[in-house]
Amino acid sequence: MIYDKPPITIEEQIAKLQERGLEFDNIELAKKYFSHISYYRLAGYWWPMYKDKDKKEDKHSFKPNSKFKDVIALYNFDHRLRMLIFDVIEKIEISLRTKLIYHLSHEFDPWWFEERSLFTDTQSLTKTLFKIQEEVERSKDVFMKEHKKKYKEDLRFPPSWKTLELTSFGSLSRLYGNLKNTVKSKDVIAEELGAVNHTYLPSWLQSIAQIRNFCAHHSRLWNKNLPGTVKLLPKPPYRWINDVPKQHEFKYLYVHLCLMRYLLNVIEPPNKFDQRLKKLMEKYKDNVDPNALGFKDGWRQEELWN
Structure with missing residues (x-):
């Protein structure tokens, strides 16, 4: 046809x-x-x-x-939800970037992200480094211009504290997930973010990076089946939810919002993510079906969201 x-x-x-x-x-x-x-x-x-x-x-x-007015209400709700989530993800991204730069530069050297022996999948690393190279070359930041001018004989990337400041969340999450499990910093970073060890954090970051891309490109989040899945801690060390979604429910946004809230509680305690989300859901309660986002009955009373 x-x-x-x-x-x-x-x-x-x-x-x-x-x-x-x-x-x-x-x-x-x-x-x-x-x-x-x-x-x-x-x-x-x-x-x-x-x-x-x-x-x-x-x-x-x-x-x-x-009614068309309900269509517009959903559209406006989705816009506000993306803005709220984008603000939360920014804090998670900055924290991850800081920890990658600090811990791995001290464990190895400032160019650890180029060292293929530290990574499981060298082909994936090559693709990530290509993306990072594009980001570095595209940069108009003064510190990067000064570096290239002063160290023009040095053909390596600038050190991690300069290069990774220009690196996208997607590339950062891929670098972290691709690190060999024998790299000590991989567990240190996971523990500092409340994920206990390297087993769980990579899937959280991959999920959040995908959602960040949806937000950045103004894609719909409401009533969307998310492609990623996540590994959940059996006994999280910090506040979590009692009514945990099943595996088939991971396609909905709710469990990913819970992970963002969990990480934000570690990174920035206290914060107002819970209040802002509850206020948004209340404002559009006549237009938004919480089930389309995977929200559980009684989610407002969960300790994580209080």
Whole structure:
């Protein structure tokens, strides 16, 4: 089959949705939204409003009482959720970067991240170093310009305390996860972040890095199946949840939010992540189904979230 649908105007987009049963209170306001937010970006928020969406003969007709204003409410909720999460991840990223630089530079030397003998998968390391090289070359930071000017005969990367300051969270998490388990700093960093040892922290960081990328690219988090999975500590040394999600529930955001809260409690105690998340959920309680994010009944009473 060849795709042959032509583009349609904003007025035609709204008319199509009306024909399918989506209710609009203010057509002019709706036109303004569609002029700034694309049809298919908003489609992710009205998709659950379809009835029988898996049946080919049903052409995406909406359930009764489906309203465009609720679509916009979900869109706004998702935006605020991403901003909240991005702020939390920033603190986790800075902490991880600091610990990698400090512990591994002291255990080995400032160029430990180039030492292939320290890593399990050298092919993966090559790819990571290529990304880091791109980030370093792209940098306009004064300290990097001065380094290149002063040490132009030194063909190595700048030392870790300069290079890794420019490195993305994804590359940092890959460096950490790829370290051999015999590297002492790998366990030290995990212990300092409350993850006990190297067994658990790599999957946490990989998950958080994926979610960070969704936030950075303005991708939908609400009602999204996350691709990553995580290994959970059987007996965490700090506050955790009693009602722990099962493996099949790891595709939802809730368990990953719990891990972020757990790490943030170690990195920045006290913090207001719990208050800000509860306030956001309360504000949109008439629009947001907590189950679409994997929230458990009674999550507000969990010790982790208090």
